[in-house]
Amino acid sequence: MPPRTLHPALRELALTVRILSRNPSAVMGGTIIAAMVFLALFAPLLAPYDPVRLSLPDRLLPPGGGHFFGTDELGRDIFTRVLYGARISLSIGLLVISVAGGIGALIGATSGYFGGKIDSVVMRVMDVILSFPSLVLALALAAALGPSLVNAIFATAFVMIPKFARMVRGEALAVREMPFVAASRVAGAGHGFIIRRHILPNCLNSAIVLATLTLGDAILIAASLSFIGLGAQPPTPEWGAMIASGRKFLMDQWWYATFPGLFILATVIGFNIFGDALRDVLDPRIRR
Amino acid sequence: MPTPLLHVRDLSVSFATYQGRAMVLDRASLSVNRGEIMGLVGETGCGKSVLSRAVLRIIPSPPGRIDGGEIVFEGRDLLTLPKKAMRALRGDRISMIFQEPMSSLNPVYTVGNQMREVIRAHREVSRAEAQAVCLEMLEAVRLPEPGTVLAAYPHELSGGMRQRVMIAMELSCRPALLLADEPTTALDVTVQGQILAILAELSAREGLSILLVTHDMGVVAQICSRVAVMYAGQVVEVADVESLFARPAHPYTRGLIASIPGRAGEGDLYAIPGSVPSPIDPPPGCRFHSRCTQSGPDCRRAVPEMVLVAPDHAVACHQCPGGGRP
Amino acid sequence: MRILAYTFRRLLAAIPVLLGVSVLAFLISHAIPGDPARLIVGPKASKEAVEAIRKEHGLDRPLPVQYLHFLGGLLTGDLGRSIRNHRPVTEDLADYFPATLELTLASLVLCLSVGIPLGILAAVRRNRFADHAARVVSVVGVSTPVFWLGLMLLLLFYRHLSWLPGSGRLDVTSAPPAGVTGLYVVDAVLAGNWPLLREAVSHLILPAFCLSYVYLAIITRIVRSSMIAVLGQDYITTARANGLSAGRVVFKHAFKNSLIPTVTIVGLSLGELLGGAILTETIFAWPGMGKYVVDSVNALDFPAIMGFTLVASTAYVAINLGVDVLYAFLNPRIRY
Numbered sequence: 023m024p025p026r027t028l029h030p031a032l033r034e035l036a037l038t039v040r041i042l043s044r045n046p047s048a049v050m051g052g053t054i055i056a057a058m059v060f061l062a063l064f065a066p067l068l069a070p071y072d073p074v075r076l077s078l079p080d081r082l083l084p085p086g087g088g089h090f091f092g093t094d095e096l097g098r099d100i101f102t103r104v105l106y107g108a109r110i111s112l113s114i115g116l117l118v119i120s121v122a123g124g125i126g127a128l129i130g131a132t133s134g135y136f137g138g139k140i141d142s143v144v145m146r147v148m149d150v151i152l153s154f155p156s157l158v159l160a161l162a163l164a165a166a167l168g169p170s171l172v173n174a175i176f177a178t179a180f181v182m183i184p185k186f187a188r189m190v191r192g193e194a195l196a197v198r199e200m201p202f203v204a205a206s207r208v209a210g211a212g213h214g215f216i217i218r219r220h221i222l223p224n225c226l227n228s229a230i231v232l233a234t235l236t237l238g239d240a241i242l243i244a245a246s247l248s249f250i251g252l253g254a255q256p257p258t259p260e261w262g263a264m265i266a267s268g269r270k271f272l273m274d275q276w277w278y279a280t281f282p283g284l285f286i287l288a289t290v291i292g293f294n295i296f297g298d299a300l301r302d303v304l305d306p307r308i309r310r
Numbered sequence: 311m312p313t314p315l316l317h318v319r320d321l322s323v324s325f326a327t328y329q330g331r332a333m334v335l336d337r338a339s340l341s342v343n344r345g346e347i348m349g350l351v352g353e354t355g356c357g358k359s360v361l362s363r364a365v366l367r368i369i370p371s372p373p374g375r376i377d378g379g380e381i382v383f384e385g386r387d388l389l390t391l392p393k394k395a396m397r398a399l400r401g402d403r404i405s406m407i408f409q410e411p412m413s414s415l416n417p418v419y420t421v422g423n424q425m426r427e428v429i430r431a432h433r434e435v436s437r438a439e440a441q442a443v444c445l446e447m448l449e450a451v452r453l454p455e456p457g458t459v460l461a462a463y464p465h466e467l468s469g470g471m472r473q474r475v476m477i478a479m480e481l482s483c484r485p486a487l488l489l490a491d492e493p494t495t496a497l498d499v500t501v502q503g504q505i506l507a508i509l510a511e512l513s514a515r516e517g518l519s520i521l522l523v524t525h526d527m528g529v530v531a532q533i534c535s536r537v538a539v540m541y542a543g544q545v546v547e548v549a550d551v552e553s554l555f556a557r558p559a560h561p562y563t564r565g566l567i568a569s570i571p572g573r574a575g576e577g578d579l580y581a582i583p584g585s586v587p588s589p590i591d592p593p594p595g596c597r598f599h600s601r602c603t604q605s606g607p608d609c610r611r612a613v614p615e616m617v618l619v620a621p622d623h624a625v626a627c628h629q630c631p632g633g634g635r636p
Numbered sequence: 637m638r639i640l641a642y643t644f645r646r647l648l649a650a651i652p653v654l655l656g657v658s659v660l661a662f663l664i665s666h667a668i669p670g671d672p673a674r675l676i677v678g679p680k681a682s683k684e685a686v687e688a689i690r691k692e693h694g695l696d697r698p699l700p701v702q703y704l705h706f707l708g709g710l711l712t713g714d715l716g717r718s719i720r721n722h723r724p725v726t727e728d729l730a731d732y733f734p735a736t737l738e739l740t741l742a743s744l745v746l747c748l749s750v751g752i753p754l755g756i757l758a759a760v761r762r763n764r765f766a767d768h769a770a771r772v773v774s775v776v777g778v779s780t781p782v783f784w785l786g787l788m789l790l791l792l793f794y795r796h797l798s799w800l801p802g803s804g805r806l807d808v809t810s811a812p813p814a815g816v817t818g819l820y821v822v823d824a825v826l827a828g829n830w831p832l833l834r835e836a837v838s839h840l841i842l843p844a845f846c847l848s849y850v851y852l853a854i855i856t857r858i859v860r861s862s863m864i865a866v867l868g869q870d871y872i873t874t875a876r877a878n879g880l881s882a883g884r885v886v887f888k889h890a891f892k893n894s895l896i897p898t899v900t901i902v903g904l905s906l907g908e909l910l911g912g913a914i915l916t917e918t919i920f921a922w923p924g925m926g927k928y929v930v931d932s933v934n935a936l937d938f939p940a941i942m943g944f945t946l947v948a949s950t951a952y953v954a955i956n957l958g959v960d961v962l963y964a965f966l967n968p969r970i971r972y
Contacts (some may be wrong), residue, residue: 157911
């Protein structure tokens with residue numbers, strides 16, 4: 023029993039956590055995510071070497087000895103670089119989701135709340151963005167902006183905006199018909215206030231689920247851009263970029279490209295299964 | 311007495327739920343004679359639909375499970391029949407129609423496609439022969455322009471038409487028994503009457519037996535010759551329709567009859583006080599005792615047995631003259 | 637007839653979308669920070685060359701005028717000239733198109749022929765072993781970086797097992813079959829050249845599998861969930877109550893209904909298949925449009941990149957148009 027003084031929102035959170043802790047895939051996904059966050063936060067303490075300092079005598083050493091995952095063509099420890107890569111990939115994911123989620127939510131809430139002409143114009147624009155295969159559009163945008171990590175993040179976020187906008191719009195359409203919105207309007211509340219106070223908070227659950235599920239996609243798209251050469255540039259220890267350089271050594275130094283990829287796979291699996299479980303738990307129809 | 315066409319004896323069915331196993335049917339018994347329309351009445355959730363589905367063995371399993379009893383049809387116990395023989399019986403000797411004519415036909419196939427499929431699943435006939443049977447059956451349920459109906463998709467027909475199509479489809483193999491689960495509940499009142507009339511006519515003409523599951527005592531009065539009353543998973547009274555309405559023996563049956571609109575006399579509608587006990591943890595003794603105005607100490611202790619109170623009139627109640635334990 | 641009218645209406649509805657696509661593509665190439673003239677000539681050109689290009693392409697004129705010029709070019713099939721080889725981008729793409737088509741079609745066939753049965757199996761045997769296995773396959777599938785999967789496949793099947801070739805559409809020494817389709821597998825069959833067919837197929841297996849895996853996962857998922865929803869419907873109870881065999885109930889009555897939501901998802905993932913082709917073709921040196929665009933990225937050949945982008949999104953819109961029509965064909969309830 024939670025203490026009586028607990029704020030309702032916190033009580034809701036506690037309940038969610040309790041239900042999640044009984045769901046095996048949520049626990050598994052959560053554990054993977056927590057492990058990655060841990061590695062990312064404490065990379066400087068955990069990593070045995072410097073991620074960018076060259077050490078040519080140690081070039082392309084196989085896993086074993088002092089190097090769990092071997093070394094690359096410049097003698098850098100791959101394990102160290104993979105740990106630092108966790109920082110980069112998780113930051114990319116979070117940044118993409120914050121930008122895309124923030125802009126998308128704002129667009130969707132405004133569009134759904136006002137409805138009518140504004141809504142149909144905004145949604146047509148979203149449809150146009152969705153008419154491009156997402157990697158293709160991200161590639162074109164990143165190429166136009168020029169190869170850099172920041173541009174890759176922006177390009178990835180851009181292609182994800184419609185997902186959030188559509189979802190929030192759907193919720194906003196439903197919420198704006200609720201009596202408390204009408205009451206608020208009668209009491210003289212402005213549009214901006216209603217959107218901030220009523221529409222957006224009601225979309226929170228769905229937005230969290232969507233954010234968790236798209237975080238994995240964001241990491242994949244950003245890594246793909248880096249692999250193509252449009253994202254993180256050397257010597258940044260980004261996973262996709264590491265795989266791109268490891269590709270040249272694939273036939274004889276298998277470890278180079280393999281380990282960064284395994285970390286991408288694990289991270290994205292973590293977000294995907296956690297997001298799936300979260301969706302089931304936060305769905306009010308299934309709850310309790 | 312002739313042997314009945316269908317004899318359900320002591321049938322128990324339970325469902326797994328999150329709260330535990332729910333005893334949805336608890337040693338329910340009834341029989342259907344050849345050529346008669348037998349009503350099966352009771353409130354929503356009393357187990358009457360489950361009983362009719364158990365006869366065809368189409369209870370979803372899991373979570374459902376038949377725990378015991380026997381279902382004897384034409385001399386064979388359906389519960390011990392091999393799967394293949396059971397499947398051959400479905401739609402051929404025993405058919406079933408459902409409450410929702412809107413959703414019980416497949417939306418992506420034409421009526422003709424679905425009707426022919428049933429016929430050809432059970433008979434070695436050509437497509438043309440099956441088509442002829444379909445047309446004949448659609449005429450029998452008085453659908454105008456049967457050719458057009460056969461070519462139509464279900465969504466192009468009205469609810470009443472769809473229910474007629476269902477009846478035509480289910481009778482196309484000339485079954486001995488039709489299980490009708492609330493066949494008119496979802497329909498308009500005027501259409502209800504037409505559907506019931508068709509069922510009564512087909513029963514009389516073809517010698518078809520019908521087990522009519524309904525919660526509507528008015529429907530029972532209209533076309534049934536005998537009635538079984540169910541309460542909380544048990545059959546509590548069986549009688550011919552005249553005796554049941556004239557001399558209801560079980561207090562629950564009396565309550566049901568009293569709650570028919572227009573029967574309770576002037577003014578208020580009668581409603582039985584209290585609510586149906588949970589099937590997960592049913593009370594001991596008679597399941598109706600907590601709502602019964604006449605319950606005595608026996609009612610809380612022992613489950614009453616079915617006892618004949620008149621020829622062809624049985625009841626399970628401690629308080630009826632000659633009822634309760636023999 | 638009604639389907640034809642419906643197709644025509646959908647076709648009309650696609651026009652504004654395609655116009656929108658052209659506007660967005662135009663904005664990306666002309667209005668973003670940076671100099672479009674420099675994007676056209678490349679970073680190494682001199683100031684004078686940039687100025688000349690700006691004049692020549694009318695880049696000093698107002699944006700709407702420039703857009704109309706751009707749109708006029710699109711309508712006549714003019715996607716500009718490649719910086720690398722100075723050929724029209726349209727011609728380059730036409731050369732690379734059949735390879736991409738062959739790869740995506742092969743992947744699609746793989747996706748559907750494995751994904752649909754797997755999804756049905758998972759739905760019918762819900763919460764049993766097959767279902768759990770399908771879940772693992774699909775979660776791993778949607779989480780795998782395509783380019784890394786390709787490398788791992790090369791490592792295993794080419795480097796270590798030597799079962800399959802690792803690059804290109806044919807061995808370096810072979811000449812492509814003469815043929816009209818440009819799909820080597822089809823052309824080899826048409827020519828009756830069996831050794832070449834064998835060769836083309838063996839080159840196709842790894843890239844096609846690599847590209848299909850992610851979408852196979854998506855299709856398995858959607859087939860499973862729509863199948864589960866359909867199996868709970870009343871008409872399924874009717875079919876069972878009518879004594880139809882389990883096979884007929886699942887494959888006739890449930891399957892066609894479950895296809896209705898599935899085709900929509902297949903359409904959407906087909907577009908993503910085009911995106912995945914970029915990575916797969918790069919890994920397996922598959923001479924298609926995807927490899928072409930990555931090479932263009934490395935050469936900073938911007939007209940080529942935009943040309944590919946336009947072709948890919950037009951194909952995507954066309955695919956979804958086709959899916960809409962197929963949807964109407966499957967679902968008699970749709971209003972035409």
